[in-house]
Amino acid sequence: MTERGPRERMVFSAAQLIRRDGVTATGLRDVVAHADAPRGSLAHYFPGGKEQLVNEAVDWAGWYAANRIDRFLAGLARATPGRLFAAMVRQWTDEFAAIGYDQGCPVAAATVDASVTASTRAAAAAAFAAWRAPIARALVGMGVPARKATSAATLMVSALEGAILIARAERSPRALTTVARELGPLLDGYVIR
Amino acid sequence: MTERGPRERMVFSAAQLIRRDGVTATGLRDVVAHADAPRGSLAHYFPGGKEQLVNEAVDWAGWYAANRIDRFLAGLARATPGRLFAAMVRQWTDEFAAIGYDQGCPVAAATVDASVTASTRAAAAAAFAAWRAPIARALVGMGVPARKATSAATLMVSALEGAILIARAERSPRALTTVARELGPLLDGYVIR
DNA sequence: TTCGTTCCATGACAGCTGTCATAATATGAC
DNA sequence: GTCATATTATGACAGCTGTCATGGAACGAA
Secondary structure (H helix, E strand, C coil), rough: CCCCCCHHHHHHHHHHHHHHCCCCCCCHHHHHHHHCCCCCCCHHCCHHHHHHHHHHHHHHHHHHHHHHHHHHCCCCCCCCCCHHHHHHHHHHHHHHHHCCCCCCCCCHHHHHHCCCHHHHHHHHHHHHHHHHHHHHHHHHHHHCHHHHHHHHHHHHHHHHHHHHHHHHHHHHHHHHHHHHHHHHHHHCCCCCC | CCCCCCHHHHHHHHHHHHHCCCCCCCCCCHHHHHHHCCCCCCHHCCCCCCCCHHHHHHHHHHHHHHHHHHHHHHCCCCCCCCHHHHHHHHHHHHHHHHHCCCCCCHHHHHHHHHCCHHHHHHHHHHHHHHHHHHHHHHHHHHHHCCCHHHHHHHHHHHHHHHHHHHHHHHHHHHHHHHHHHHHHHHHHHHCCC
């Protein structure tokens, strides 16, 4: 979070509020207040209105999730697919334990909430793709066949997103720890040596 | 959908609109119009306001998803965990192919969108539990150990919900078919004979 | 009938939404 | 200095939100 100009702060704040309240429930005035930015700057930096701001927030979230994958890999000695997935899951259980279950995934929120605008839906698809790519690349580096790697990455993201959903509803990390435990052996089995 | 009185029609319409637009974006006037119900009845049948209506819609969705499990089992000759999961997934790929990707899971929408009211979040948790229970029961009937059955059911619901999310964003059944294919052998492996 | 209850109709309320027009101010190039 | 550009300020706009108060029908029981 560099937090340089007001523009970047607004995109970041939008992502924060969207992942908590959803797209529709997040007002532009809320974003401005959360970013401590001047209200007049909104129309200036985002001539495309709320739609543009939301799309950039979703883009940012996808980029952020992708970057996190490389950080997980750097923190893993003897990385395996199951251990990477466990790290992805642990990041969420830690976050839930630290700040509560009010904040989820902004991309999920954008997908579920803004079915109206096609560009936001496309931004969500791009975010999922941006997230999946480094995962698949990492799996290949661990010895997973290229064709299997994309499927495995899709499975990992799907299970994680669904478990985040259930964990938020139940206000418990149970679903997250469960999918990590059950999926670990399967994922490690994809490695050919 | 029996569609008896206006009250039931409103709950059903609320679920339909929520799973398409999200909770906040669904207005009570929209629900009334969709249900072709008198507007004056809203305050009469739902003195708890929008919150009550949303909660009942989420309850209904959980009940509906649970009942579908038994229907899947009835349609399966030689049921296995993987085949049950495949049937759950196919129900969604069929639905997406038939009516498009604008309608998702109402429980997911309620979880992501309505972080404000605690009762709606509790209703979503109850819906997930109501959905998971018949799955776990069915798995036990197939020979999955009782302790493993709940974990497996959680994994199935998580992967399905996440794949629904991705499929909606990508407007493609890819994620759904992928998780069904990858998870099938793992799920069948839970059976002890 | 007369009453009481259930259901529906209508309109108004304050509050919020995103958007935009207008203008003031800062910033920096020359 | 002068001027153009980038940024911010302010206020208003129509439209929608959920809620509620008031009143009117329908309808069965007594």
